[in-house]
Amino acid sequence: MARTRTGLSPGLLLVALVPLGFLAVFFVWPVVAIVRLGFGEGGVLAVLGSADTWQLVAFTVGQAAASTVLAVLAGVPVAYLLARTSLPGLGLVRVVILVPFVLPTVVVGLAFRTLLPDGGVLAIVLANSFFNVAVVARTVAGLWSHVDGRAADAARSLGASPLRAFTSVTLPALAPALTSAAAVVFLFCATSFGVVLILGGSRYRTLETEIYLRTVELLDLSGAAALSLVQLAAVVAALSVGVLARRRRESALRLRGRASVARRPRGGQSWAVVGAALGVVVLLLVPVVVLVARSFDGGFAGYRALAGFGHEGSLQVSGWEAAANSLRAATDATALAVFLGTLASVVLVSLSRGRVRRGVVETMDTVLMLPLGVSAVTVGFGYLVTLDLLPGDLRTSPALVPLAQALVVTPLVIRMLLPVLRSIDTRLRQAAASLGASPWRVWREVDVPVAGRSLLTATAFGYVVALGEFGATSFLARPDTATLPVAVARLLSRPGELNNQMAYAACTLLVLVTVAAVALVESVGRSRVVEF
Amino acid sequence: MRKVLLGVVLVTSLTACTLSAGEPEENGERRVVLVTHDSFAMSEEVLDAFREESGITIDVRKLGDAGALTNQLVLTKDNPVGDLAYGVDTTFASRALEEDVFEPYRSPAADEGSQRYAIDDTNRLTAVDVGDVCVNIDPAALAARNVPEPASYADLTKAAYENMLVVEDPATSSPGLAFLLGTIASLGDGWREYWMALRGRGVQVVSGWEEAYTQEFSGSSGEGPRPIVVSYASSPAAEVAEDGTPTTKAVLDTCFRQVEYAGVLRGAANTEDARAVLDFLLSPEFQSQVPEQMYVYPARSDVELPETWQAAAPLPESPAEMDPAKIAENRERWIDEWRALVPG
Numbered sequence: 001m002a003r004t005r006t007g008l009s010p011g012l013l014l015v016a017l018v019p020l021g022f023l024a025v026f027f028v029w030p031v032v033a034i035v036r037l038g039f040g041e042g043g044v045l046a047v048l049g050s051a052d053t054w055q056l057v058a059f060t061v062g063q064a065a066a067s068t069v070l071a072v073l074a075g076v077p078v079a080y081l082l083a084r085t086s087l088p089g090l091g092l093v094r095v096v097i098l099v100p101f102v103l104p105t106v107v108v109g110l111a112f113r114t115l116l117p118d119g120g121v122l123a124i125v126l127a128n129s130f131f132n133v134a135v136v137a138r139t140v141a142g143l144w145s146h147v148d149g150r151a152a153d154a155a156r157s158l159g160a161s162p163l164r165a166f167t168s169v170t171l172p173a174l175a176p177a178l179t180s181a182a183a184v185v186f187l188f189c190a191t192s193f194g195v196v197l198i199l200g201g202s203r204y205r206t207l208e209t210e211i212y213l214r215t216v217e218l219l220d221l222s223g224a225a226a227l228s229l230v231q232l233a234a235v236v237a238a239l240s241v242g243v244l245a246r247r248r249r250e251s252a253l254r255l256r257g258r259a260s261v262a263r264r265p266r267g268g269q270s271w272a273v274v275g276a277a278l279g280v281v282v283l284l285l286v287p288v289v290v291l292v293a294r295s296f297d298g299g300f301a302g303y304r305a306l307a308g309f310g311h312e313g314s315l316q317v318s319g320w321e322a323a324a325n326s327l328r329a330a331t332d333a334t335a336l337a338v339f340l341g342t343l344a345s346v347v348l349v350s351l352s353r354g355r356v357r358r359g360v361v362e363t364m365d366t367v368l369m370l371p372l373g374v375s376a377v378t379v380g381f382g383y384l385v386t387l388d389l390l391p392g393d394l395r396t397s398p399a400l401v402p403l404a405q406a407l408v409v410t411p412l413v414i415r416m417l418l419p420v421l422r423s424i425d426t427r428l429r430q431a432a433a434s435l436g437a438s439p440w441r442v443w444r445e446v447d448v449p450v451a452g453r454s455l456l457t458a459t460a461f462g463y464v465v466a467l468g469e470f471g472a473t474s475f476l477a478r479p480d481t482a483t484l485p486v487a488v489a490r491l492l493s494r495p496g497e498l499n500n501q502m503a504y505a506a507c508t509l510l511v512l513v514t515v516a517a518v519a520l521v522e523s524v525g526r527s528r529v530v531e532f
Numbered sequence: 533m534r535k536v537l538l539g540v541v542l543v544t545s546l547t548a549c550t551l552s553a554g555e556p557e558e559n560g561e562r563r564v565v566l567v568t569h570d571s572f573a574m575s576e577e578v579l580d581a582f583r584e585e586s587g588i589t590i591d592v593r594k595l596g597d598a599g600a601l602t603n604q605l606v607l608t609k610d611n612p613v614g615d616l617a618y619g620v621d622t623t624f625a626s627r628a629l630e631e632d633v634f635e636p637y638r639s640p641a642a643d644e645g646s647q648r649y650a651i652d653d654t655n656r657l658t659a660v661d662v663g664d665v666c667v668n669i670d671p672a673a674l675a676a677r678n679v680p681e682p683a684s685y686a687d688l689t690k691a692a693y694e695n696m697l698v699v700e701d702p703a704t705s706s707p708g709l710a711f712l713l714g715t716i717a718s719l720g721d722g723w724r725e726y727w728m729a730l731r732g733r734g735v736q737v738v739s740g741w742e743e744a745y746t747q748e749f750s751g752s753s754g755e756g757p758r759p760i761v762v763s764y765a766s767s768p769a770a771e772v773a774e775d776g777t778p779t780t781k782a783v784l785d786t787c788f789r790q791v792e793y794a795g796v797l798r799g800a801a802n803t804e805d806a807r808a809v810l811d812f813l814l815s816p817e818f819q820s821q822v823p824e825q826m827y828v829y830p831a832r833s834d835v836e837l838p839e840t841w842q843a844a845a846p847l848p849e850s851p852a853e854m855d856p857a858k859i860a861e862n863r864e865r866w867i868d869e870w871r872a873l874v875p876g
Contacts, residue, residue: 106742109743110742110743110746110747113743113747114747197704197739197740198738198739198740198742198743200739201701201737201738201739202701202703202704202737202739202871203875213703213704215603216596216597216599216600216603217599217600217603217703217704218864219603219606219607219627297753381604381607384604384607384608384613385607385608388608388611395608395613396565396567396593396595396613396614474570474594474596490570492742492746493570493571493741493742494770494827495745495746495752495763495764495766495767495770495771495827496753496770496771497752497753497771499770500746500752500753500754501753
């Protein structure tokens, strides 16, 4: 492949155009259009100048930062458990920690209201981290399982305490994955909507809930535009902090295959970490168990009703059809997101391996993350004023569901793949090349085996996010294409005992479908991924 | 090479978008896109019968709650997302009329009762159903605490009902807003003192109907702690014991009238058929299903309510009402004032 001096080949440029083009059409254009409409109405400056706005910013960033810290603290022990130990049943742990991610926010919100009746900031932070522990655990585990443990062992035999060995040897090695995960979690928490609304009431408001109210209920587009700009600025600032943190830490690690690093925990400290990890897993499962128990409140009545079309026509699909609809939409979205995310990651890592200026790579990286940090309502209303110009008028089409979901899943895929790809020792690739391997061959023999597990994790995550996605789906799904989360919300919004039992039965079905789908993705993937 | 192949496979499967889309676009099919709110529901049999009789397929698209629906119609008025809209309610009707989203059409069936709720001289909106918001009570829980059942707005501020009422935030919930409007319509400028008094009696404010009704209210399956809740006149129809007796009750002097309207969208691709669908929304077949499908009351006066409804959830006779134009003019200011008065 002919390379220019910058390391940018024409082929790579072409590959880069695919994810960037998707982002331009389905994100940048709609957001710019709706914000411009807001500016047309005037009054943006007044909102920017109001003290109320800055209070919103402070609370949004504050609760997101607190939730992120908590999710990282809870997620790292679980990552250790998954990556460095070889206990029985880990496959199950790997799958079940993803379950919180898929639960409808209204159900989680109601569950946390029961646990903490006074609600407030603590409840919001706990609920947000509940959703996101898995992001940290799985992203960090993806890298950790390839980190050579001998450096830490050497530090220990030179007299370092376990804590010292962890903080000065292991932690720096994990930094790329940690910052990646933290960035994603921060964005998820900063834009979390349902739980903040339910647990915060009118006392605790965030930029996201306020943008929703102004856009959807008040059609105050200028106010919403102002807040969207503030949100965008806050997100870019947070991402830049992450980029700077990565800059200091970035280094190629000596990544190894998984089997050689996982072992039975030895010593008190190891078991203590394992104990903490199991404690986190149990806590994550408590709300899940509670809602499953609730679904049996009336015996099997909820399940029987779900097998049909619901109580007095509450649903136009049976529970099974809703499950099938969920799987279909999630499959489309995941396939698209993994495709786009892989292309973007390959481009980003190739650019940084070439002699492209670091700023360019980092800017592209940040831009690709933005869909996670911008309000879904802003994007959705943006679609209304732009997409009718495309052939086929996608504005209210169900075909938009997987596209909108892919917008959210793609950044996640990138954040899971990139740290691993970046950490691959370039000398390994140079060696392969000097032995005569073509660039394709180098990718296949060096990068794919190491990143395979992370790609798998990303696929599973994409699936889970898409399965649980509610905002875009509830807007765009037709009554006969309702997914399970949409069905749950619909049932909970109607009076009557049976509707409630059905809602929880549908939730349980969603949990089962999630576990089955993720287990399938992982087992198919595992047999394909060649590990060395 | 393999990657290229993979890419090709993915792209083809995407352009087909086989799985989720599945648009059965047959040639010459008559299709009306009905945009509506989340609560829309209708039995397949009724929709199928209409298709067979008229040759028109109704393509239902839900666009969120009544507010979200109206605002999306306003935003897309130059190129509407459907042919017909159903679900714009009293609170948002004025905005839709001001922005001229709908075009005039007087359905022949409107004379069967719908016209009672007419708000526009040029017939751009037609009333389809009525969904009043009322205070609901749990009589058994009140009896257990030895307090009489409240019968009016004023009763709720009495000491006997300390810490018993749960309401929804008018900024985030449509029944919450309706209840606030009801207090303003009934009490005039006294509404602020009234809410101060409610606050003194420990009124609880939550952000949505789900939390208020299914979690805090003692009369629902959630068996919460509070026996008085803001919900709908129709809610008691869903809370009926096995022997058929209702277990909750709506306080009929605390109701606010919410009418839901339908209208043909200006610039609709298929105006003629959209009118036919609007006629269908007012047909006895559709109207008689409205209570059990959507928990609202038919706009037609010659359609009987289901039996359980007649006992448990009759239509309020003299609810508070307010002119949609007045609501549109003051809504934001009232909500802001309310937020300053009542802590979340």
